[in-house]
Amino acid sequence: MEVTVRCHQCGSALPVTPAEESAQIDCGSCRQAFMLTFSEAVRADRQVDRCPVCEGGDFYRRKDFDPKLGVTVVVIGALISAGFYYFGLDLIAYGVLAAATLVDFFIYGRLSDLTVCYRCHAEFRGGYQQTAGAFDLHTADLLEPEYERKVGKR
Numbered sequence: 001m002e003v004t005v006r007c008h009q010c011g012s013a014l015p016v017t018p019a020e021e022s023a024q025i026d027c028g029s030c031r032q033a034f035m036l037t038f039s040e041a042v043r044a045d046r047q048v049d050r051c052p053v054c055e056g057g058d059f060y061r062r063k064d065f066d067p068k069l070g071v072t073v074v075v076i077g078a079l080i081s082a083g084f085y086y087f088g089l090d091l092i093a094y095g096v097l098a099a100a101t102l103v104d105f106f107i108y109g110r111l112s113d114l115t116v117c118y119r120c121h122a123e124f125r126g127g128y129q130q131t132a133g134a135f136d137l138h139t140a141d142l143l144e145p146e147y148e149r150k151v152g153k154r
């Protein structure tokens with residue numbers, strides 16, 4: 001399993017591979033130190049039961065999707081489409097736009113799932129069994145402030 005710790009000071013993503021039971025990592029950008037405690041299930045890539053960063057047990061599942069990539073495909077498609085439209089080739093213009101949307105769906109459908117911690121936004125990638133539910137805004141509204149208070153951001 002690979003864990004991506006989200007630095008609460010500067011927002012940097014810090015990739016860690018759980019090997020030892022506990023580890024200390026330093027943020028590469030702002031030098032914030034994190035004490036991580038990996039549960040046995042996390043180290044064995046079996047299940048995400050406890051967050052190594054905030055020790056929370058609430059997670060949601062989402063597609064491992066880079067939103068920038070999806071937007072880029074659609075923007076490029078729209079630009080090409082606009083070019084055809086300008087020259088009066090409406091049908092090709094619509095075709096290109098439809099193709100870009102399809103490519104976007106295709107990328108999305110092929111993505112694997114990852115688990116995210118509600119509190120500290122740590123991300124978990126691996127072959128473990130996905131048990132977390134879909135993102136719930138109400139839960140996030142409750143748990144995010146709790147973590148932010150804990151790390152002194154509120």
Ligand SMILES: [Zn+2]
Binds near residue numbers: 009012030
């Ligand atoms: Zn940082």
Ligand SMILES: [Zn+2]
Binds near residue numbers: 051054055118119120
């Ligand atoms: Zn967490």
